[in-house]
Amino acid sequence: MPVTDLANPTRFLALANRLIPWLGALTLIVFAYGIDRAMLAPDDYQQGATVKIMFLHVPSAWLGMLGWGVMTVAALGTLVWRHPLADVAAKAAAPIGAAFTLLCLVTGSLWGRPEWGTYWVWDARLTSELILLLLYLGVIAVWRTVEDPSRAARAVAVLTLVGAVDLPIIKFSVDWWNTLHQGSSVFRLGGSTIDPSILMPLFVMAIAFTLLFVTLQLAAMRNEILRRRVRTLRLMQASAVS
């Protein structure tokens, strides 16, 4: 099926309806495998089993940023290519990305508390991640406040492109500033510094999280298309009664 078919909401709905159950099942399977591998991975000699929060914390950080990446592509779709489903994708991705970012902040906070003695520090990595959450919430606020969906879409698209500057800040914050947060250990020049027995479950969990994102994204887009249809039907209902 050509990609251009996806531009048609009805065909998209049909595709989404077929894909979502399979993707959901696949997500569960990969999560099961990933959690199993994560439980078998060795404990940290200092932190003990607490280190395993990492298997939630790190992937949710990545997915939080991926969500904004999806919104950025959608923003270009709205402003540059005028793809009909671009704003639907953007609106759907925002709460999902926000949820992953919030999960990242909460798991990180719980993980850091025993070591740092506090639930929060205002260091560069944590602060830039919090800023990302605030940007997400701001975008969601615009979606909910502006009445007309297409005007909201254009405003959000601009906001998304501007906010995308936070993503490299988050990534490089541990390099550019003195932070309490640990430095880059997975994606760095010269290869990862993590032992494969931990790295492998981490990647499996990352794939599981990504599948979860895709499943939720498709479901959210389906909901948004249906919501817009309800709105159109209501407008038609009002004009049908003289």
Place this chain on the structure above:
Amino acid sequence: MNPLAAILIRDMRIAIRVGGGALMGVLFFLVVVTLVPFAVGPDLALLKRIGPAILWLAALLASLLALDRLFTADHEDGSLDLILMGRAPLELVVAMKGIAHWLTTGLPLIIAAPLIGLFLNLDPPAEAALALTLLVGTPALTFIGMIGAAIAVTLRRGGLLLAVIVLPLTVPVLIFGVAAANAAVVGPVPFGTPFTILCALTLASIVVGPFAAAAALRQEME
């Protein structure tokens, strides 16, 4: 149905359905608190000390935001005309609008405050004291604020005038709210002293606010 119940239910319905509802105020609250470490630096000991004050200031500003629409929305669509033609006393109608405003703006702030206090490294006793002072003090912010909202009702750019009028009037609430929140953590003043004064301020504002706001609304309608 009782006219006062009718307006309370209507205002709450609108507040919950429109825009971001209660969450917009909480988001603003969070944003203001996030700005502070950028301004004063990330020293956690300092933030812990000024935490209650920051949270009170942020709650005050967030409350102020929603006050702008308290009467102007009704004025703009002609509802205020009809409200004035109803048989329920305007003072009570205004008080009901104030209660709806507090339930949909103040109460979410009170619930969010302890969580946001974590960002400022507050300890549990400080969190508890802060939540209690906000619970008692935020109604005062609503009922004092409505006076400014009524005065500014016919103005297009009423928001700034509203802030200029209302903020000085809320200073006593701010003083005793922060004093009570701090007293619970740092001695030597016992928590009860500023707290009871805060209660008194709130009770007084619940009476004075609606009368002053109703008088201002009647003036503006001519």
Place this chain on the structure above:
Amino acid sequence: MFSGLGFAVASGEALIVTGRNGAGKSSLLRMIIGFVQIAHGRIELEDGDPELTVAEQAHYLGHQDALKPSLSVSENLRFWAGFLDADRTDFRPELDAVGLNELADLPAAYLSAGQRRRLSIARLLAVKRPLWLLDEPTSTLDASAQERLVGFMHTHLKEGGIILAATHATLGLSGAKELRLDNIQPVAVEAAP
């Protein structure tokens, strides 16, 4: 605004206020309600409730419709009826009378201007008040809705009500008196500060 203005409208009578734009038709209605100050003179509702002001015994259909877009059609009507002391909660007959029964659960944001006007008119039917003050009541209404409105006005008059309507349009209200504001002595208004 004007001076030397006097009129009486009896139970079962209607007064149509006409005049060019700016003559003060809307202001006259708002004076009766009490929203505009009267320098000299008074307004009285004889044999009305002495405890209530004139405004509290009147319905006002102004330029705006006083509807909240986020509430449904029936929620809007139920609010005003409840606020104006009706003791019922079901207003399907009134919604039916204005032809909005099918849209009862639709958010008011979706209504056209004429439908919003009709919802406002339903308010007049839902709560009984003796005096109706109508400002351009037929604006935005199509021909059949206008006919229905005139029907409601006739019914209100038959029940002993009073109507003052400011309008450019011909309402076709039989037996109505007319007050032409163009003939009234204009008075310079002091500039409001």
